[in-house]
Amino acid sequence: MTVTTPPPEPARTPMTVSGAHGTPPREPDGAYLDHAATTPMSAAALAAFVAVAQRTGNASSLHSAGRTARRTVEEARETLAKALGARPSEVIFTSGGTEADNLAIKGIFWGRRAQDTRRSRVLVSGVEHHAVLDPAFWLAGHAGAEIVLLPVDGEGRLDLDALRAELAAHADETALISVMWANNEVGTLQPIRDVVRAARPYGIPVHTDAVQAVGQTEVDFTESGVDAMTVSGHKLGGPVGVGALLAKRDLALDAVLHGGGQERGVRSGTLDTASIAAFGVAASHAVGCMPERAARLSALRDDLVERVRAAAPTAVLRGPEPTPHPAHDPDTAADPSPGSTGPVDRLPGNAHFTFPGAEGDSLLYLLDSAGVQASTGSACQAGVPQPSHVLLAMGVPETEARGALRFTLGATSTEADVDRLVAALPQVVARAQAAGLVSGRGQGGMA
């Protein structure tokens, strides 16, 4: 197969940051296959950040420096709104995706319940990011919310019938619905428009966490019909520490951060002008490049999937089959997911596998040693991968969920990255399976 070369990225100068003493950190090299965790800042975004960070000015100040900062913020707001199909007044800048999710879940819950005290149900899919799940469960513990975890199918896609049934039975008691645009672990695209269609007759607001989707697939806030949408800077070539909640102007939304009344009064705090400027530039660039980049990354990802299956025949792809495999060879591929022959409903840069008999931490360590940086895909506590709630919600048994690895591609990914992964993989999987056997986690499926 052929894979087009990536658009030329300006050379990045390696930067070495050292502490006051000790051995300087090694500059990461090798194949970086964890773009869903964070992806390099684009050169244009970095330049914008540096230019703005050199200026003083609080966007809430009334003098000249303040006006300059405010203008920068408002231009970025317009740029971001345009890139995402929203109105500028619908953009609420935050410190990132987690804050935007917290604002959406808590703010809409409080706002809706203030209108009608019966509204205590919060409907979220079982595969949401912890930035959605944890605020929801916090509301259950502290504010009398009832959490309804909506089921998903074996590919991680929302069960719409379950949502409809839930709404038919409890619409009056429902505060909000939150379903992510695309899953961060297995890359499944969710039927957001169907969710909106189901919710609209009842007037129930829909929030979507689109952190993984922007710049990867087409995302249009207004056209989607959702009432609130979370986006993040560092997942699309902007800086870490900035994000936004897009929220319709008539949405009942209470503040989480109280203070100076910035951002419609729902998100107080001095605006991070430099990060916001860089975020706008990065989002505009990512969305503009999306069709071309998505095509390139899909092809590279399909190649990765095919070659991983060849290199590690026991590997099981999780999430939707990225492309239909008409000449599917049953000897070399596992879990062909026969149901998924329609349009590709997976993020272009995402591939996710479980490796039977191996543990994710062994795979991660061995690949890291071989210069391949991947992720177990699930949340960590102090570096300990927990069994993925996403895989468990998809019905994957816990023993299999332990052997998960996620490979995610981005702007700087090349065929050489895939080569490096595929070259290392057979020995890595064999070793990790041997380690799985001695640690008593061995299991069947090693055909």
Added chain:
Amino acid sequence: MRVLAAMSGGVDSAVAAALAVEAGHDVVGVHMALSRNRDQFRTGSRGCCSIEDAGDARRAADLLGIPYYVWDLSERFEETVVADFLSEYEAGRTPNPCVRCNEHIKFEALLDKATALGFDAVATGHYARIETREVPLPDGGRRTVRELHRSPNDAKDQSYVLAVAGADRLARALFPLGGFASKDEVRAEAARRGLSVSAKPDSYDICFVADGDTRGFLQSRLGSRPGAVVDTAGEVVGEHGGAYSFTVGQRKGLGLGRPAADGKARYVVDVQPTTNTVVVGPAELLSVDRITGEKALWFDGVLAEPTPLVGPVVPPADVVPDPDGWFDAEVQVRAHGAPVPARVRSAAPAGDAYGDGVPEGERPPSADGSHRAATAMEIELTGAPLRGVAPGQSVVVYRGTRVLGQATVSRAWRAPATDRAR
């Protein structure tokens, strides 16, 4: 060598990792997560299991310029160390969880996983020495005997809790702190390298028992089981919330309302799990001069490379037993106890010690050569009797600084006076 440095977040393991790096090994730091629900901050004298400790280990690895990972061994820890801790207390015995952690976690789960992943050795911050010695073989060849020795740092010596790992597993262990004579020296080495943990307090308590409240932990896991405290005549003298939370030799916390008739202090002299009864009596009843150990292992007959000698389990070859199998040694029954003189011999355990239908005489040596399967140990103290030796404790046999063997106490008693005269 490719070396996995086990890093708890404490000063000892950090310096051990540093020394492994400086010895030229290719070192990777690994912090073992032994609980899924860990506290954010270290509290009191627990020093290994909080997220803060994992962070300390990470910063030490950063400074040393080595990769760092956290491995989740929490399930294995719960299934082995914690489960053993609970079941031993339930059975009226006195477990040592640090011994079981070395046996099942550090020198089994961690070591085996490291070996499978391509590491040659695991380095830890234990205070003990491994020495190798070439011995001639009858056929003219030579073999390497690997010995475990006490640390020159008497106060910190950990050979007692390491002996259970056995020579074959310790062949893949590195103890870079083995030569250090004091903790202050180790702290100085840490400070010299700029390791932020150089002044971190030592940890003493059982790592999974919050606040050192063993009884509270047992009650939370085993539930309340009220029962009677009786004296040696069988008279009820008090109540308790669960016999499992008492250990032989215990004096404090008995909660007896009235003093003994003779006014003397009373100790737990027996814990009877089947009747949920705690028996108290005078200190004299705690005196012990006979000990039987089960699951004995001996530190002889170990080839360094490549295959451990798997064969009949006998006492060390350079120990010359008398015709009945007895030889002179010293034994230690507590982590910080003093060694006492004794006669020791290897013996076949009575009957089917493992309850799996295999008589001990017919049990083949274990596949990894750890010699754990088929032997018991008999001990006669030749000096003053010991007090408070309880089943479940580890007994380690020494000659000087060298560890000869280890077993788990299955029975301890005072021989009749007529026997003692021997």
